[in-house]
Amino acid sequence: MYDPMFPSTTPRFLIALGVWIEMGSFEKLSRRALGTDTPVMTEIRKLMAELTNPMSLAQGVVHWQPPQNALEKVKELVWDPTISSYGPDEGIPELRQALLKKLREENKLTKSAVMVTAGANQAFVNLVLTLCDAGDSVVMFEPYYFNAYMAFQMTGVTNILVGPGHPETLYPDADWLERTLSETKPTPKVVTVVNPGNPSGTYVPEPLLKRISEICRDAGCWLIVDNTYEYFMYDGLKHSCVEGDHIVNVFSFSKTYGMMGWRLGYIAYSERLEGFASELVKIQDNIPICASIISQRLAIYALEEGAGWVTERVKGLVKNREIVREALEPLGKENVKGGEGAIYMWVKLPDEFRDEFKVVRWLAHRHGVVVIPGRASGSPGHLRISFGGLQEDEMRAAAERLRKGLEELLHSGMVE
């Protein structure tokens, strides 16, 4: 019998028995949802569930928790009635004040207003719904961040132009962008870049970021920059932001302060933009209403610890990156890229392994190590390796599995 208590599972059960009921029929689902890629992380979680002792170099997470002082302080707050109530859509005033200060002092964004969101992904969906109409075209660069691609797909923005990265550095190709924005009619609505990148771990140097910004401004096109990994920079490289009336910056507390499960991010947009805030708030009010209040309070305390707290932890990831790099040596240096920023290395497999999802499954089942297939980012034949989620000892063990797996793959193929 169909059980209204379990509306999503019961029809599937009936379908499995060959009882097709209209409620579950495929063609009644929206074309937007059907046309959206399956989230790669849910596929990876399914794969992990098939294994007995998997080690994950897959999900983009960090191994630390939020600052202890900050956690201690929020522990005291749970009985405060304001925690259980709604807050302002844009975020609680104390947090917004603290963020404006941080944006001014650290990111040199002096003319920005801020909206707090339930994570950077929700921030991005807010922006797509605010800036784009179904049928618009938009621009991303390969390899792209899969959730941003899906945010476009699920809102009907299906004309997604994917530009190339430089073959050596993977930097977004600004010449291609300039040509594409001038030749594509109507002009694409939004260009988006991630700095430093997911899945590549490459950063966008300041002169290139400025050039991309100018190309977008001259073409009359929005630029969304995702700065989720702003503090995750290595080898003395510096992350920078650009500001302007056509630019929106997205940030996240997830990786920086180890707050993935607290779901907190924010949008910085030009304070001079008329109407932008009131349109953005319509979307916000219909999705989270406001970001979780206790998460916002935790964020205030986390910001009190400051950027130094984060960069201290990021320094510890340099060793992890080295361990992963060593494990990838069998593939040859020329096939291993990225890792100047964020928590990712990006590798190209030999041409015969273009179906890299097969390799991912094989590595998982035979060698107990899990990585992300490149096709999720528009690049079959590639893998994304995350070096943020494990502490050094575990990272060594996972990397050893990866190295053994790659050596076997190269010498003997995907033997059973």
Ligand SMILES: Cc1ncc(COP(=O)(O)O)c(C=O)c1O
């Ligand atoms: C580039 C990028 N943007 C956004 C997100 C999502 O961040 P949040 O947890 O704040 O939604 C991630 C997480 O992996 C990311 O890598």
